[in-house]
Amino acid sequence: MQSEIKLINEEGLRIDGRKYNELRPIKIEVGVLNRADGSAYIEWGGNKVLVAVYGPREAFPKHTQNPSRAIINARYNMAAFSVDERKRPGPDRRAVEISKVIGEALECAVFTEQFPRTSIDVYIEVLQADAGTRIAGLTAASVALVDAGIPMKDMVVGCAAGKIDGKVVLDLNKEEDNFGQADMPMAIIPRTQEIVLLQMDGNMTRDELAEAVELSKKASMYISALQKEALLAKYKVQESEKEGEQGE
Amino acid sequence: MYLDIERKIVLPGEEINLEGMKQGNGIYHEGGKFYAYQMGVVQVYNNYANIIPLSGKYYPVRNDRIIAKVIDIAPSFWIMDIRGPYPGFLHINDTPWRNVDQDLSKILGIGDTVFLKVNEITESRQIWLSLKDAGLRKLEGGHIVMVQPTKVSRIIGKGGSMVNTIKEVTGVRVQLGQNGVVWLDGPVEKVMAVRKILKFIEKEAHTSGLTERVKKMLEEGR
DSSP states (O other): OOOSSOOBOTTSOBTTSOOTTOOOOEEEEEOOOSSSSEEEEEEETTEEEEEEEEEEEEOSSGGGOBTTBOEEEEEEEEOTTSSSSOOOSSOOHHHHHHHHHHHHHHHTTBOGGGSTTEEEEEEEEEEEOSSOHHHHHHHHHHHHHHHTTOOBSSOOEEEEEEEETTEEEESOOHHHHHHSSEEEEEEEETTTTEEEEEOOEEOOOHHHHHHHHHHHHHHHHHHHHHHHHHHHHHHHHHHHHHHHHHHO | OOOTTTTOEEOTTOBOOOTTOEEOTTEEEETTEEEEOSSEEEEEETTEEEEEESSOOOOOOTTOEEEEEEEEEOSSEEEEEOSSSSOEEEEGGGSSSOOSSSOGGGTSOTTOEEEEEEEEEOTTOOEEEEOOSTTOEEEOSSEEEEOOGGGHHHHHOGGGHHHHHHHHHHOOEEEEOTTSEEEEESOHHHHHHHHHHHHHHHHTTTSSOHHHHHHHHHHHHO
16 A cells, blocks of 8 residues: 555655664753753654653542552643644643553553552653654653652663554654554563553554564664663763863 | 672663672562662672662651651641651650640741651651650751752761861851751851852762862862
């Protein structure tokens, strides 16, 4: 099946010039907000996402408290100006769903049983959207959780894969998402390779799905390294400042 | 004894080779291997490998001396903000005062700041505080500076060397809470100078030779 617009040219390059297994440029920054316990900012191609983490703190309203573990309260929110057509502010069906799956993915990594009756609040604000925001948000959220000093067994990381013009490709952008045949966001725990989030929109065969999962896993491991680099950079900057002082 | 990873910053999920050392704080094990669960610096103490976290909330420990703020008043106790995941409770019987006219707000009102100790942590994580010990008191006047609770030990320094240096050089009265709240009292310029020093220590806590550098900073500022 061919789409209305051509997404892959004769040389096998996509409309933004990437190869089938190439990611968009990713930049992660840690500790961008002073009032939050932990925070992160990610730029992933055209996506710009800001994440703030608070807690663990007493869960409110009180009936949400769980006497044996902490609850993870993720909120995914798109800014009104994040898309071409103004998005009506406030949570809609899509945002509620994404908040739920992100929260559950993070729950797989956090040691929630260490903090009974508390909540860990994760606020994900999408400032600019260009397909793959849930994974960008999740990737930044796990960095922000580490920045907040929350005990985790590993840092959740993810990447989307999909099918355009009949070919399985990595990390779809907006046009590919709109005119392609399938989009499959996926998140893993890198150390164990456990899948903690897997959704799909569109159709793929079993073999294509397996191929997409492999592609995403490989890319996730690369993004995981970027996450670590970003966290270490927060403390390295200070060391280089110190060297500068000594040099004077 | 030293691990080759000592003083290195580790991240959650990073494998830690204990080399026969015992598993301390911030480390979990799975499938016979050990991993970090917090971002922090590895330190060995009494043959235990611990991870000293670089950030995080205050987790109360019995007999810690902390600075807390009254956030609510119940019939016989105060509810205090201790900057941790749970509130602290201060019962009237654990204070030097006697509840004569049944109105606790006449003794400590909402917003009052108190230097006290952690008396007991129950199984259900209720934190009971106490004012009954030498040096514990209500803090009046002065300024409050917040730092990361995990960096307090660095502000104290070895055997209190850092905080004593600050006190001696500036003459500011300093009351350190284990929960990262610092109370300062003195002339405003001096207090602001100490505030700057505290923020500097907080930022550079994971580097070495801090006390010397702080001393230099203090002497330059004098």
